[in-house]
Amino acid sequence: MIKRLAQLGFLFLSGFLLAVWAEELMVNWQGEHLHITAPQLHFLTGKPLERLRNGATVVFDFSLSISTNSNLKLRDRALERYAISYDLWEEKFSVKQLRTAKKPSSLLSGAAAEAWCIDNIAVGSGGVAPSEPVWMRLEVRGGDGKEAPIFGPKNIGESGISLTSLVEIFSRPASPQQLRIVAEAGPFKLGEIKRKGP
C-alpha cells in the first residue's frame, strides 16, 4: 500500500515538474519558423561545465519538434549540434553550430551561450492548421565527451554533421552518463502565437 502511494506520489511529482518545465518553454514566430526561448533551461552545469573549464570541447545535440494529437503525431522536427568551448584566458564561452559553415560565436557568458544555442534552432509549422492544438518539445543531449565516432568523416560533410547522424542519435536512448534535458510546451494553437520581428 505504501509502495503504491509512493509510486503515485512520484508520478504526480513528475507530472507537476513536467508542467513547470512546459511553462518555461516560450514559443514565437520568426518569419515562417517557430522559435523558442527557455530562460530557465540550463545545460552548462555539472560535469559538462567541469570539462569545459578544463579546456575541452563539449558537444550538445538539440532536437526541437512539433506534434499534434495529444503530442502523439510528429509534424516537424529540427536537429542541431553545437560544439562549445570555454576560453581559459578570456573566461568566456564560444559556440560553433556544426551543421552550418557559420563562424563560431565567441566571448559569451554561460547564459548567453545557452540562449545562443536555443535561438539558433527553429522548426516549421509542419502544415498544422492555426486552430489545431499543438505541442512542442525540446530535447538536449550530450556533454559526456563520447561523441568522437559521430565526428567521423562519414557523419560530417561540407556543412558539418549529417542530419542522418543526428536522427540516429535521438532515436536511441541516452546513456546513463549523458546529460538529457527535456522541456515541453502545449497544448496551444499556432494562431495564438505572437510574431517577433517583421
Added chain:
Amino acid sequence: MSSGEQRASWTAMHRLLFLLVLCGALLAGRLPDWRSSDGNQDPDTNVNTRYTVESIDLKGHAAKRLSERLQTELNRLVGEKLDPSRLGRYAEMIQKELRAKVAVRVEKGTQQGNVAVAFEIDRPTRVGLDLSAPKLTYYSNEGWSGFGQATITKADNAFKFGLVSDGDELTERFTGIRAGYENKFLLSDRVGFRFDYSNYRAQWNSATLNALAAGNQLGGPEGIYRTRESFAPVVTFALAKPLSLSVGVDFVRLQSQYPSANNESANAAISTLRYSQRWGDSDQGRHAKANDEESTDLTATYAIRTAARTLDTDLVYTRHSFGSRFAWTRGANKVIAKFTGGIINGAAPLFERFSAGNMQTLRGWNKFDLAPKGGDRIATGTLEYRYDIFTVFYDTGAVWDRGTSPSQKHGAGVGLHFAGFQVAVALPLRDGHMTPVFLVGTTF
C-alpha cells in the same frame, strides 16, 4: 652440391638474414615519421587551440613509473599549440601503460596566451583478471586446437595460467598446462623479465610413427616422447624503439617412450631479435577503414636456440628461425606478405623440427603428407589480399631435411577474416586430385 657446400651456403644465408634484420632496424631510425596528426586542431570548435602549451606536469605516485619513451613524447608537446584530442590520446596511452586512471587538467599558464597541462595519475588498479583464448582453430586435416589463458595482473606483474591442446603447430599433438610470470618493468621500462613453464603430454600421428620407424629413429633422444616439460627464464631488452632483444635459457626434459621410459634433456640458450614498426595511422583498423587512411606494418624476428654441452643437455643442436610480416593497409584494402625460414644443425628433438601445412603455412596441405616427422629446413611464403572481411591468399614453401632436395608446394584459398577470426577454404595446388581443406579459427 656436396653437403659441406650446402652447409656453407646455408650458413651464409642465415648470416645474410640476420644482417638484413639489423640493417632494417638501423634504417628505421632514419625513416621519416609518417604518422599523421589527426587531432582536432580546429580553432572553430575549441577556442583554446590558439594557446601554447607552457608545461606538462605528471602528478601522482605512479607518474615516476611512466616509460621514458612516453615521457619524451609528452615533453614534445611543450611549445606546441594546445590540441585537446591529442591530450586525450596521451591520457589513454598512460592509462594503458600504468593500468591507472588518468585525468587531464588544463589551466591558464604563467604568461598570457599560454596554458599548463597536468596529467593526474591515480594509483594503479589493484588486481586485474583477464581471460583470453589466444588460439582456437579447426583445420579439417588436424581437428581442433585451442589455448585458453587466465592472466592476473598487479601493477607491473602478470601471472598467467593456461590450458593447451594443439595439433596444429607441430607434428605432435601436445596437451597440457602452460604457466608463467612476467614483469615488464625490471628496474627500467627498457628491461623486462618473464619465465614460462609448460608441461605437455604428446600424442603422435601414425604417419609420424611410420616415418620414424622406417628410419629406425623411433627410440633414442631424437625419437618420440611421452611428456615434454619446459622451464624458460627470459630477459627482454628494448634496444631502440622498434627493436628488442630477448635472451634466456630453456630447460627441457623429455620422457622418452622407446625402448623404455627414460628422461632426456634438451637445454638450450635462446635469443630472439625482434623488430616491429608501424607507419601511418596509429589507430589502424576501424578508423583506417572509415577514413581511407594508409598504414604500413613491418615485423621481423630472428631466433636462435643453441643446445650445447655446457648446459648439461643430452641433445646438441642449433636452431635458427626467421620470420617476417609486412602489411600495407589503405581503407578496406589490405595486402599482407609473410616469409618464414629456418635451419637446424645437429640432433634436435622432434618438437624443434619445422612443420608446414597448418593454419599459418601452406594452408590446404596436410603436414603429414609434406613431412611426417618434420624437417630441419623450412622456407615458406604467403601473399594475402583482404578487402574488408573478404580474403584471398596464396601460400608456397617447402619443408625438407639436410641432404635432400626441397620440393616446393603451392596452395591457395578464399575466405572471410574479421577481428583476427578467419573462415577459409584452402586448396593444395597439385597435379591430379584436389581436396579442399576447411579451416576456421583465431590465432593471435
